[in-house]
Amino acid sequence: MTLACPNYTHSPLQRNPPPLPKTKIEPISSQIKPCPVFSRMDQSKPHVDVFHYRNEEQSSYLLLQLNRLRQNRILTDVLLCSDNTEIPCHRNILASSSPYFTAMFCHHFRETNQEKVDLKGITSSILSDIVDYVYTGVITITMEIVLPLMQASSMLQYTRLFEACSSFLQEQLSPDNCLSMMRLAKILHCNSLKEKAREMAVQSFSDVSTSEDLCELSLSELMGYLEDDWLCAEEEQVFETLLAWIHHDPFSRRGAISDLFRKVRLRYIHPTYLFQFIASDPLVQSSTLCTEVIESVRRLMFSITTKCGSDLKPLWVTPRRFTCRETLVLVGGRKNNEQTSREALLFDERTQRWQWLAKLPLRLYKASYVCIHSILYVLGGLTMNTKHRVVSTTVYTLSLKTNQWRTTEPMIQPRFAHQSVSYLHFIFVLGGLGPEKQACDTVQRYNSMFNQWEAMVPMPTAVLNPAVAANDQRIYMFGGEDAMQNPVRMIQVYHIGRNMWSMMETRTVKNVSAPAAVIDDKIYIIGGR
Structure with a gap:
């Protein structure tokens, strides 16, 4: 085979072919003419040297x-x-x-x-x-x-x-x-x-406590639930749960009653349930520790002057569980000078919904409201149903569990526009207006365990609409106003155990119709006028 070139031929067998003719070779770049498109692009925007491409697929x-x-x-x-x-x-x-x-x-x-x-x-x-x-x-x-x-x-x-x-x-x-x-x-x-x-077990403990699986828990597992601050259950149900767990295998589990009983937060159990049901339970009575704890709680509740002993203090000061069943109750009130309402509403924090409760038996103006152990107390007030308005001594109770209204022992003296506050199983009614609409300095105390009222020592200065809070065996009254609607710049303190008052004048206090709340041993006063 031969290769043909202009004016040049050779055979592939030739060992020394003649040299190629000398030709002037021009550089390639000199032969390329600039493209007008690229020229225009270079002039319109900066030149990009690198393009990063990513194929997502x-x-x-x-x-x-x-x-x-x-x-x-x-x-x-x-x-x-x-x-x-x-x-x-x-x-x-x-x-x-x-x-x-x-x-x-x-x-x-x-x-x-x-x-x-x-x-x-x-x-x-x-x-x-x-x-x-x-x-x-x-x-x-x-x-x-x-x-x-x-x-x-x-x-x-x-x-x-x-x-x-x-x-x-x-x-x-x-x-x-x-x-x-x-x-x-x-x-x-x-x-x-x-x-x-675990989160579901804690949040739905009321339902979980009735399941058969709960009785299969070990002692340490059950203790872990009962000591959880976020457990969503009433203390009465906590006690019934530990009883059911023990009765599932009484021979091997009855010895655990003392350890389990200390996980029940007795302070938040209704006294009637505590002393009539829990105290009489055979398992509780068989444990010396349990009976001693109940007796200490009995002394602490029945005698306000009794101080919490060192052995009971860890149980007594344990905070209320952060239950998901906390509710807000709205009762009465009026709108745009209309009649005072009898309606009652409950807001369930868990479901974020309002629901209707049973209506108040009658219309009440400026009654006071206190809740103890899921029972709402409505005390006194000015009746609005009758032709002649009457200052009432009646005390209505609404069970938030059964949604039923009842009456309990009436107050000693009729009151409206008064303040009420609870401490342990007691309710204190402070001041307010009497039948003649005069400002009163009286203090009435209600014992919810025995359904009894008694008069206590009166306050130093009669005030209306103060901020009231109870903590550590004391009731604090901040400010308020007198009968002429002048602000009262003082703090009045009632010592519950000693049944005596003390007072302190201060220019820093000037609040009327302001609610007060106790959180972590601190008193917060909100708003007012």
Whole structure:
């Protein structure tokens, strides 16, 4: 074969072909003329030297192609075996997807060069689902496979798949199964499921306490719930729960009554329930510690002068549980000079909804309101139903559990526009206006345990609309106004145990019709005029 060139031929057999003719070669750049388009672009905006391109679909496309290669057994180099089933895979894909397979194939284990790897403890169907998930990122979780899938994903160290199973189980949580889910979460070492299950058990303890699973709890597990400040249950129900747990296996559990009883916050139990039901329970009576605690509480409640002993103080000062069933009650009032309302409304913080309560038996103007142990007391007031308005001594009670109104022992003296405050199981009615609409300095005390009223020593100065709060055996009255509506700049303090008053004049106090509240031993006065 010969190659043809202008004015030049040679045979490929020639060893020394003649030299090529000398030709002047121009540089390529000199032969390229500037493109007008690029010239215009250069003039319109700065020149860009680098352009970073990202294909968002590349990773999913690559995964799709790898799965097709696997399905067609192309370039697969290992077989995962289970239940006589062989699943072809790529070592590099498995090693990239899990620390388990990284260690197996990259750290000189015997499986590194084995053609077949036998995975014990995993069924072939679950293994197939996991391999499909590795290559596609998709899996269907059902109640039938979630547990073996969780165990396999834990063993093979697929963390996100494990947490996906946990999220699925969290959606199935209910008061009936949350305790069994807790046990399952502990076995699987799944903290996210354990936390959610415990949260539901605490928030729905009223329902959980009636389940059979509760009786299967260990002593330490039950103690953990009963000492939780966020437990959503009344203290009466806490006591009934520990009784049910003991009665489930009385022979081995009755010795735990003393430890469990100390978890009941006796201060927030209605005295009638405490002394008539709890104190007479055979299990409680069989424990010396329990009877001593109840006797100490009895002395503390019946005698205000009795101070809390060091042995009882840890139980007595324990705060009320942050129950999710706290409610706000709205009673009476008037709008745009209309008639005083008889309506009562309750706002449930848990559901964030208002609901109607039974109406007041009659219209009352400027009565006072106190709540003790889920019982709302409406004291005195000016009756608005009759032709002639009467200052009332009547005390109405509304049970927030049964939604029923009743009357209890009336006050000693009729009052309206007065202040009321509770301390332990006592209610104190302070000042107010009498039948002649004169300002009163009287103090009346109601014992809710014995349904009895008694007169206490009067206050130093009669005031209307002060801010009132009770704390640490004392009632504090801040400011207020006299009968001529002049502000009273003083603080009056009543010592409950000693039945005596003290007072202090101060220019810093000037509040009328301002509510007061005690939080963490601090008194807060809000608004007013």
